[in-house]
Structures are given as C-alpha cells and as structure tokens.
Amino acid sequence: MTNTISRRDFLKLGAASAGALALGQMLPPRVAQAAREAGHLNAERDGYIPSMCEMCVWRCGLIAKVKDGRVVKLDGNPEHPHSRGNLCPRGQSGLMNTYDPDRVLTPLVRVGKRGEGLFRQASWDEALDIVASNMLKIKEKYGAEAMVFSSTHNLSQVQFENLLYAFGSPNYGTQRSLCFNAMITAFSLTYGVEEPSRKYDDVEFILMVGRNMMEAISTSETSELSHAIDRGAKLVYLDPRYTKTASKASEWIPIRPGTDSAFLLAMISVITTNELADCEFVKKYVVGCDDLPREMSRYTTEWAEKITGIPAATIERIAREYAAAKHNALAHPGWRTSNFINSFQTERAIATLNAISGNVLTPGGCLSAEVAAEGAGLGMPKQPPYPRVSALRLDGVPWKYPLVPLKLGVFQELRDAILTGEPYQSHGWFISRQNPILSLPDRAKTLEAFGKMDFIATVDIIMNDTAWFSDVVLPEASYLERYDPLLPVNGKAFIRQPVIEPQGEAKSALWIYKQLGERLGLGDFFQYEDEEDYIRQQLKPLGVSLEDVKLKGYAEMPAEESDGEITFNTTSGKIEVYSETLKNAGFSPWPTWEEPLMPKEDEFYLLTGKVAQQTQFGTQNNQLLHKYSDEPRLWMNAQTAAKLGLATDDWVEVTSPVGAVHIILLATEAIRPDCVYMTPGYGHLSKGVKTAYGVGASDSALHVTYTDPISGGQALSQTFVTVRKA
Amino acid sequence: MTEIKHHAYLFDATRCIDCRACMVACSVENNIEMDKTRIWVAGLGITGQYPDLQRGTMVYHCMHCEHPDCMSACPVGAYTKAEDGPVTYNPDLCIGCRYCMNACPFGVPHFDYDKGIIEGAFIDKCTFCPQRIYEGQEPACVQTCPTDALEYGDRDELIKIAHERIAAHPDRYIDHVYGEKENGGTSYLILSHVPFSELGLPDLPETPVNEVSEKVMEMTIPFALGWGAVLTAVTAGVALHDNKKKAAANKKAETKK
Numbered sequence: 001m002t003n004t005i006s007r008r009d010f011l012k013l014g015a016a017s018a019g020a021l022a023l024g025q026m027l028p029p030r031v032a033q034a035a036r037e038a039g040h041l042n043a044e045r046d047g048y049i050p051s052m053c054e055m056c057v058w059r060c061g062l063i064a065k066v067k068d069g070r071v072v073k074l075d076g077n078p079e080h081p082h083s084r085g086n087l088c089p090r091g092q093s094g095l096m097n098t099y100d101p102d103r104v105l106t107p108l109v110r111v112g113k114r115g116e117g118l119f120r121q122a123s124w125d126e127a128l129d130i131v132a133s134n135m136l137k138i139k140e141k142y143g144a145e146a147m148v149f150s151s152t153h154n155l156s157q158v159q160f161e162n163l164l165y166a167f168g169s170p171n172y173g174t175q176r177s178l179c180f181n182a183m184i185t186a187f188s189l190t191y192g193v194e195e196p197s198r199k200y201d202d203v204e205f206i207l208m209v210g211r212n213m214m215e216a217i218s219t220s221e222t223s224e225l226s227h228a229i230d231r232g233a234k235l236v237y238l239d240p241r242y243t244k245t246a247s248k249a250s251e252w253i254p255i256r257p258g259t260d261s262a263f264l265l266a267m268i269s270v271i272t273t274n275e276l277a278d279c280e281f282v283k284k285y286v287v288g289c290d291d292l293p294r295e296m297s298r299y300t301t302e303w304a305e306k307i308t309g310i311p312a313a314t315i316e317r318i319a320r321e322y323a324a325a326k327h328n329a330l331a332h333p334g335w336r337t338s339n340f341i342n343s344f345q346t347e348r349a350i351a352t353l354n355a356i357s358g359n360v361l362t363p364g365g366c367l368s369a370e371v372a373a374e375g376a377g378l379g380m381p382k383q384p385p386y387p388r389v390s391a392l393r394l395d396g397v398p399w400k401y402p403l404v405p406l407k408l409g410v411f412q413e414l415r416d417a418i419l420t421g422e423p424y425q426s427h428g429w430f431i432s433r434q435n436p437i438l439s440l441p442d443r444a445k446t447l448e449a450f451g452k453m454d455f456i457a458t459v460d461i462i463m464n465d466t467a468w469f470s471d472v473v474l475p476e477a478s479y480l481e482r483y484d485p486l487l488p489v490n491g492k493a494f495i496r497q498p499v500i501e502p503q504g505e506a507k508s509a510l511w512i513y514k515q516l517g518e519r520l521g522l523g524d525f526f527q528y529e530d531e532e533d534y535i536r537q538q539l540k541p542l543g544v545s546l547e548d549v550k551l552k553g554y555a556e557m558p559a560e561e562s563d564g565e566i567t568f569n570t571t572s573g574k575i576e577v578y579s580e581t582l583k584n585a586g587f588s589p590w591p592t593w594e595e596p597l598m599p600k601e602d603e604f605y606l607l608t609g610k611v612a613q614q615t616q617f618g619t620q621n622n623q624l625l626h627k628y629s630d631e632p633r634l635w636m637n638a639q640t641a642a643k644l645g646l647a648t649d650d651w652v653e654v655t656s657p658v659g660a661v662h663i664i665l666l667a668t669e670a671i672r673p674d675c676v677y678m679t680p681g682y683g684h685l686s687k688g689v690k691t692a693y694g695v696g697a698s699d700s701a702l703h704v705t706y707t708d709p710i711s712g713g714q715a716l717s718q719t720f721v722t723v724r725k726a
Numbered sequence: 727m728t729e730i731k732h733h734a735y736l737f738d739a740t741r742c743i744d745c746r747a748c749m750v751a752c753s754v755e756n757n758i759e760m761d762k763t764r765i766w767v768a769g770l771g772i773t774g775q776y777p778d779l780q781r782g783t784m785v786y787h788c789m790h791c792e793h794p795d796c797m798s799a800c801p802v803g804a805y806t807k808a809e810d811g812p813v814t815y816n817p818d819l820c821i822g823c824r825y826c827m828n829a830c831p832f833g834v835p836h837f838d839y840d841k842g843i844i845e846g847a848f849i850d851k852c853t854f855c856p857q858r859i860y861e862g863q864e865p866a867c868v869q870t871c872p873t874d875a876l877e878y879g880d881r882d883e884l885i886k887i888a889h890e891r892i893a894a895h896p897d898r899y900i901d902h903v904y905g906e907k908e909n910g911g912t913s914y915l916i917l918s919h920v921p922f923s924e925l926g927l928p929d930l931p932e933t934p935v936n937e938v939s940e941k942v943m944e945m946t947i948p949f950a951l952g953w954g955a956v957l958t959a960v961t962a963g964v965a966l967h968d969n970k971k972k973a974a975a976n977k978k979a980e981t982k983k
Contacts, residue, residue, distance in 0.1 A: 072754070072757070073754050073755050073866070074754070075866075075869060075870070076869070076870060085869060086747075086869070086870055086871065086872045087747060087751075087870050087872075088745055088747050088870075088872055089745050089746045089747040089749070089750045091747075091870075092747050092750035092751045092754060092870055093750045093754070095754065214743040214745070215743070215745075217743075217745060217872060219872050222743070222872050222873065223872045223873060223874070226741060226743070226872070226873035226874070227873075227874075230740075230741065232895070242772060242776075242777075242779050242781070244743050244744055244781070246779075247772075247779070247780070247781035248743065252777070252779075254776075254777050612743070612744070612745035612746065612747075613745075613746060624750050624753065624754070625750075628746045628749050628750055630769075637776060638776075639776070668772065669772055669774065669775055669776040669779055670772050670776070670779060671776075672776075673776070
C-alpha cells in the first residue's frame with residue numbers, strides 16, 4: 001500500500017490529511033490574519049473569501065468557504081460576469097487541486113537520470129541558485145537565445161514574459177499554436193481583433209463549427225448558449241462526432257473532417273450570389289464586397305456536396321436561414337481551431353460569414369469587436385527597456401511564417417528546431433505551467449528534444465510529466481493559496497487572492513519570477529516588494545485600496561468613452577474579406593478552398609476534443625474529476641467496429657505514423673464511420689501523479705506534426721491511424 | 727426569490743448537458759465520499775442509429791416524496807417529512823435494517839457499510855442542503871448548474887413554471903410534469919423531451935403506495951391482538967382437548983392395570 005490517499009477515501013480528508021497538511025497549517029496564519037482583518041473570517045477562521053478560479057482559462061469568479069483555515073467549498077461568484085454564481089465541474093473540484101496528495105511542496109533537485117523520478121528536497125535558496133547559475137552559464141556560453149521559455153495562458157504570464165524579455169531570449173513556446181492560432185490569425189487579419197466576443201441576447205441562428213460548448217465549457221457562454229436554445233434560437237452544429245452540444249442542437253451535421261471550409265464557402269456563395277447579404281453594412285465596412293460574389297461563385301453547393309458529403313439542398317437551406325436571421329445570426333469563431341492545414345481558411349470563411357450578415361458592431365449584432373486588453377487601465381511596476389534581441393526565433397516567426405503574430409509563435413516548430421539544432425542549438429528550457437511532453441504533437445520527438453538540453457527547470461504545483469523529466473522543480477502555490485495580477489473584465493478589475501495558507505513551501509509565481517530575476521541580475525525588471533505591493537501598484541491609477549479589493553473581490557474601473565465611430569484595426573480600417581496583407585505574403589487574398597490530406601481506406605481520422613470534467617492535460621490527477629470523468633476510451637462507430645470484429649471494452653492498439661498506444665474501445669453510434677476519437681490529455685508518463693498515472697492513453701504520442709504555413713497552427717485532426725485488437 | 731413555503735427542485739432534462747458539476751458540488755458541500763454520492767447523473771446513452779441520434783440525461787437524487795415510502799417502511803422512525811418539503815434521515819435512530827431501501831420506488835437510500843459500522847450512519851441520501859437553504863442559499867447542486875437544468879424554489883411555483891414551459895414549447899416537451907402527482911407527489915419535479923420511462927423513472931400511480939400499505943399497517947395492532955386472541959383460544963382449546971384425551975388415556979391405562 002502506498003502512502004497516497006485512495007480515491008474512495010479522499011473526502012475523509014478533513015481528518016485523513018492532517019499529516020500531509022500539517023506543515024502548511026503550522027506556518028504563521030498570515031492569510032487568516034489578513035482575512036480576519038478584512039472581515040472575511042470570524043475569530044474561528046471561518047468565513048467566505050472572493051477570488052478567481054484557475055481550472056481553465058475562462059477565469060470564473062468564485063467565493064471560497066473557509067473553515068478553520070481550510071477551504072471546504074467553492075461557489076461561483078454571482079458578481080463575476082464569467083460565473084454569475086455558477087461553476088463547472090472543474091471549478092467545483094478546484095479545492096482538490098490544492099489538496100492533491102501529489103502536490104510538490106518543496107523545491108526538488110534531480111538526483112537520478114532524467115525520467116527516473118529521483119529527486120532530493122532542496123531549500124528555495126539552493127534551488128533558485130541552481131536555476132539561475134545554469135541559465136547564466138548557458139547565456140554566457142551560447143547567448144541568451146540558447147534558453148527556451150515555455151508557458152501557458154495564466155494571470156502571472158505577464159511577469160513570466162517579463163523574465164523572458166529581460167533575459168533576452170526570443171524563444172518562447174506556448175500552447176497557442178496548438179490551440180487557437182488559426183482563429184486568432186484569421187480574425188486579426190480580417191477584423192484587426194484577436195477574438196471577437198459573442199452576444200447571445202438576440203441571437204436567432206447560431207452556426208457552430210466544432211465548438212463543443214456543452215463539453216468544452218466556458219461557464220457564462222455555455223449558459224448563454226443554453227438559454228438561447230431554450231428561447232428557441234436555432235443551433236446548427238458541424239462536428240464528425242455526436243457530442244453533447246450536438247444533442248442540444250436543432251441540427252447536427254456530421255461533416256467529413258477537414259471540409260468545414262468547403263461547407264462555409266458554399267454558404268457564402270449562396271448568400272452573395274443571391275444578394276441575401278446586409279448590403280448597407282457590407283458596402284460601408286467590408287473590403288472586397290464588390291468582387292465577393294464573383295470570387296465565391298465557383299463554390300457551388302453541388303461542389304461542396306461532393307467534398308463534405310452534405311447534400312447541396314441542406315447547405316443551400318442553411319445558408320438561406322442564416323441570411324434570413326440577418327444581424328441576429330452568429331457564426332461562432334470557435335476556440336481550439338488547430339484541426340487541419342486549412343483551418344485558417346475555415347476561420348476566414350467564418351469571419352466573412354459574420355461580416356456579410358452585418359452582425360459585427362451593429363446594434364443587436366451578435367459579434368462584438370470590443371476586447372479589453374489584459375491589464376489596460378491598471379498601473380504597472382516601473383522597469384527599464386528590454387535588451388535588443390537580434391537572434392532569429394527558432395519557431396520561424398517571422399522569417400519562415402511571416403503572418404503568424406509574434407506573440408502566438410509556432411511551438412511545434414520550436415521543438416523541431418531544438419532537435420535539428422538549426423539555425424542554432426538551444427541548451428536550456430525554463431517551463432512554467434506548460435507540459436510540452438503532453439501538449440506538443442509527436443511525444444517521442446519532444447522527449448528527444450528534452451535529451452538535447454543541458455538544463456531544464458519547471459514550475460508547477462504537481463509532478464506533471466515535464467517536471468518529471470526536469471532537473472529542478474519549483475513548487476508553485478495553488479490558485480487558492482496565492483495572489484496573481486488583477487484581471488479586468490467588463491469594467492471591473494478582479495482579484496485572485498489566497499484563501500488559505502500555501503502548503504509546504506509553495507510560493508506564488510510572482511515571487512518565484514522576482515527571486516529568479518534578481519539572481520539573474522535582472523532585479524530592475526521586478527520592482528515590487530511582494531505580491532501585495534505588485535497589486536497596490538496596479539491599483540494606483542484607480543485610487544482604490546488593496547483592502548477594499550480584497551473585501552469586495554474587485555475594483556470598479558472608469559468606463560471607456562466611445563465616439564460611436566466604427567473602425568477596425570486593419571490596414572484599411574475596414575473588415576478585410578479581401579486581404580492585401582495575405583496577397584503580399586503570397587497567399588490567397590480571399591477565403592479559399594485548400595484540399596486537406598485524407599486517410600487511406602483502412603485508416604481513420606484521429607479526433608480529439610474536450611470533456612466537461614478535464615482541462616487539457618492538467619486536471620487528470622484531481623481525484624474528484626478523476627472520479628466523475630468517464631473512463632477515457634477510443635470511440636469508434638459501432639458498425640465499423642462490428643466489421644472489424646471489435647466490441648466495446650476490447651483493448652485495441654492504435655497506430656499512427658509516429659507512435660502507438662493501447663486503449664479500451666467504445667463502440668458507439670455517435671461518431672462518423674471514418675473517424676475515431678480519444679479524450680486528450682491522458683496517458684501520463686510521470687509516476688509522480690499517482691491518480692492519473694496509468695489511466696487512458698496519450699494523444700500526443702500519436703499526433704503527427706503538421707504546421708499551417710499561414711497561421712502556424714498545428715493540425716491536430718490531420719493524423720490518421722489504424723486500429724487493431726491488442 | 728419569493729418566500730418558499732414548500733422547498734422543491736425542478737429538473738429540466740432538455741437543459742442538462744451532463745457536465746456533472748452538481749455531483750462534484752454535492753460531494754464537496756456535504757463532505758461525502760465520491761463512491762457514495764447523493765446525486766448521480768445517468769448519461770442514458772445515445773439512442774438511434776447514426777446519424778439519427780438522440781441523447782437523454784437524468785439527474786437523480788432523493789425525490790423528497792410528499793408521502794415518503796422510506797418513512798412508512800422505517801420501523802424506528804428515522805425518517806421525517808418536514809412540513810416545508812425535505813425528507814430527512816436521522817442516523818441516531820437508524821438500526822440499519824434497510825427496509826427504506828426496499829421501500830423507495832426510486833432506489834434512493836444508499837447503504838454505507840463503512841460509515842454504518844464506524845459511525846452508525848447506515849444510510850446516505852440527499853438532505854436538501856439544510857445548511858444552505860435555511861441560510862438563503864440554493865442547494866449546492868442547483869446553485870452551480872451552468873444551464874439552469876436544476877432549479878430550486880417553492881413547489882407550487884415550480885409546478886406553475888413547469889407547465890408554462892411546456893405550454894410555450896409544446897413541441898419540445900412531453901406534456902407532463904413528473905412528480906406533480908406520481909406517488910402522491912414529490913418535491914423533485916421533472917420535465918423531459920423523452921418518455922419518462924427512458925429516463926429510468928418508474929410509472930407510479932397517483933395514489934401513494936404507502937397510503938395502501940399504511941392503512942394495512944395501521945391494522946397491525948388490532949389485527950395482531952385479534953389474531954392473538956384467536957390463537958390463544960385455539961391453544962386453550964387444543965390444550966383442553968389434549969387434557970381430556972390425556973385424562974381419558976390415563977383412565978384407560980388405569981383400567982388396564
């Protein structure tokens with residue numbers, strides 16, 4: 001019997017975890033003291049504290065119920081526009097991330113071989129010294145560019161990036177190219193807006209292309225969509241899989257993977273050639289509207305039927321219904337749009353559909369270009385200018401990928417450059433909140449790239465796979481134990497504040513980056529005393545005290561004045577359905593059809609996609625979510641399975657050109673016969689995550705690396721696999 | 727929220743997305759072990775054949791019956807039906823006989839071996855979150871539901887809302903509010919787009935089962951007394967007869983001697 005707490009028993013934690021948590025509870029009760037002074041907690045240390053969730057990037061507001069110094073329940077904060085009193089299953093289970101028996105609670109230094117999992121405990125001073133001295137050694141010997149940095153969307157990312165820019169490396173790998181490059185690049189080029197927001201108040205017709213909103217939950221938006229459906233709005237949903245969103249849709253269209261853009265181009269063709277568009281809006285605000293009918297005329301519904309497998313009459317009808325809803329129609333931009341090499345064109349077609357329905361920025365329109373920049377209107381610590389960086393970026397932006405926005409990058413290309421050593425060899429990797437081993441395609445390659453590194457350091461709250469293969473692991477405080485920079489949402493700056501003491505010696509990212517910065521001789525870039533001082537500096541322009549914000553959970557921000565004039569942040573100041581920028585870079589200036597790769601007869605499209613109970617590869621070790629998730633299995637169409645002599649619960653071997661995994665089969669009617677599906681993020685290699693280890697199989701072990709030359713997005717659904725009985 | 731005279735839930739199966747936030751919320755709020763959840767979501771699976779498919783989801787927990795069968799079956803009075811709705815269970819009185827489990831037509835009370843032996847609390851089921859509802863909060867499962875598939879309020883009010891919803895979208899719903907009348911009414915009301923039997927709900931008469939059983943049970947004591955009298959009489963009669971026989975036999979034996 002190991003010393004882990006079994007899943008069955010974990011909720012007895014109140015008593016059972018006394019040993020594991022004693023360390024945290026012996027620390028001086030600074031948080032409790034502050035919370036008592038702020039009026040959140042009574043003398044018995046019981047009460048409610050507002051903060052923000054971090055179980056995904058939607059960042060719902062939460063109210064933590066604290067009893068005797070322990071968080072015992074999380075509820076959605078009714079005052080936060082992202083939660084409105086609700087939390088999804090991940091948000092509800094958040095306290096189990098904090099009380100995970102596998103938490104890393106002291107800095108660790110590797111003593112065995114990489115991947116053996118042998119570490120010794122170290123003091124913060126020693127661990128930070130080791131990290132800093134290795135980074136400096138690499139900088140001295142090979143230049144700052146030989147250090148690679150990796151992170152993911154999070155509130156302290158601004159200080160992570162501060163560290164990276166101050167250090168002087170251009171090499172930054174994030175989840176972005178594995179997720180939304182296609183959507184952001186397409187909308188930036190078309191509207192000058194990264195991700196337009198959606199309004200469901202008056203929506204009558206919603207077109208969703210693989211946006212599985214009922215399983216990839218964004219609490220408030222999922223709620224808005226549900227209410228819109230309830231009200232009678234029509235939802236047309238394209239997905240090769242009968243997801244839970246498909247089951248709520250008015251119409252589910254099991255389209256052939258990779259052909260969404262053909263369907264959408266034919267819709268545009270129907271609308272423009274029949275003059276069903278909102279002409280007034282289009283003529284005024286859209287570049288290319290005069291030539292659009294001519295350009296789209298070749299994309300007939302008959303043409304699209306051959307490619308998509310969807311009857312021409314269905315496409316025609318849907319196009320006409322969409323047009324009839326005028327500015328109350330919404331073609332949803334999607335989110336993780338890294339599906340095929342042509343996903344950028346899919347997104348361009350979606351952007352165009354919205355433009356010609358006139359729903360953008362018009363009163364009652366469903367797509368809004370108002371996007372609050374993170375941190376706008378807040379103060380920042382002073383800092384000197386960053387050093388000039390002259391080295392080429394290893395991810396090929398912009399010298400190989402001219403149109404990929406600098407901040408998005410091409411993570412998979414960066415990994416490949418580490419392997420080839422071209423245009424130069426990198427030697428160190430500093431990683432926070434990323435897990436490249438499970439996030440990047442072609443896991444074998446990523447492990448090989450790790451082998452090329454002289455030094456790897458990882459910041460995380462548990463021993464994720466990347467930490468397992470690292471030389472130093474720095475334990476971060478969980479989101480219920482730390483401060484992060486403020487986040488403005490709809491005119492309020494919300495706070496994430498500790499609701500309990502950090503356990504063990506875990507520290508906030510703000511503290512870790514500052515400590516490391518100082519050791520790297522970059523102290524001038526981190527001019528804040530501590531986390532509270534950082535937030536006080538942010539609050540300065542608002543004239544609000546930290547104490548007020550801690551009590552209320554947010555600070556009011558002054559409303560931004562609008563002059564009512566509509567302009568778009570593009571070269572022409574209009575919506576660029578026709579893009580000169582694309583043309584100049586040698587790509588089609590119009591949304592266009594690009595033939596994707598197709599599987600051979602005995603092969604399947606390998607699909608992945610979220611379930612409501614997990615976020616990427618980061619939550620599988622949460623014991624509550626583990627309990628309430630379905631066992632990850634390979635979905636295969638029931639009739640296809642029968643033909644192959646396979647049945648539910650059979651073990652199968654799934655083989656792609658880059659790897660093979662074993663997994664249990666689920667024969668189901670809910671998927672196209674030419675596709676298989678697996679839940680992503682499982683198949684952990686780290687034995688330090690004892691709940692998740694040995695569960696499911698890794699999609700990253702199977703994914704082949706394909707990069708879209710325009711957006712730099714990884715084509716995650718373009719991997720084809722064979723399946724046989726294991 | 728209007729004043730709640732009779733606490734009740736309304737579950738709308740057309741809204742449920744099977745995300746299981748309610749299950750997690752219940753486990754954490756009530757500090758119960760995950761294997762012994764008081765609320766469970768049955769993803770009833772997909773019916774039909776590709777591509778004509780349908781999916782139903784049902785959130786089960788205690789129906790908080792107006793005439794609880796668990797209560798009438800309990801020999802020690804461990805169950806109480808509160809005047810304002812909740813059916814509650816008192817572990818201090820429970821003897822672990824499991825009659826309630828057999829009696830409940832919805833299979834709700836859950837037997838907990840571990841707790842039963844250690845703490846003497848044999849049965850676990852939804853309590854209606856009294857720690858929340860009497861403090862002005864919604865039950866944990868309701869509060870967190872992102873699609874309002876679970877709602878909470880006054881029973882009469884929710885029944886009204888349910889009928890209004892059916893009237894507004896007759897094409898979407900089965901024209902019936904399950905729990906309004908079933909088994910004499912429940913405080914967990916259900917709207918559905920698929921037949922209720924497909925959600926795994928029993929087809930129950932409007933007259934509560936225990937109205938019949940309780941009438942019978944009410945007769946127990948008089949019947950027992952009466953039957954006792956009959957048996958006593960019979961025993962006495964037999965004894966008398968036996969004695970007579972014995973006496974006669976003795977007499978015979980004596981004459982033989």
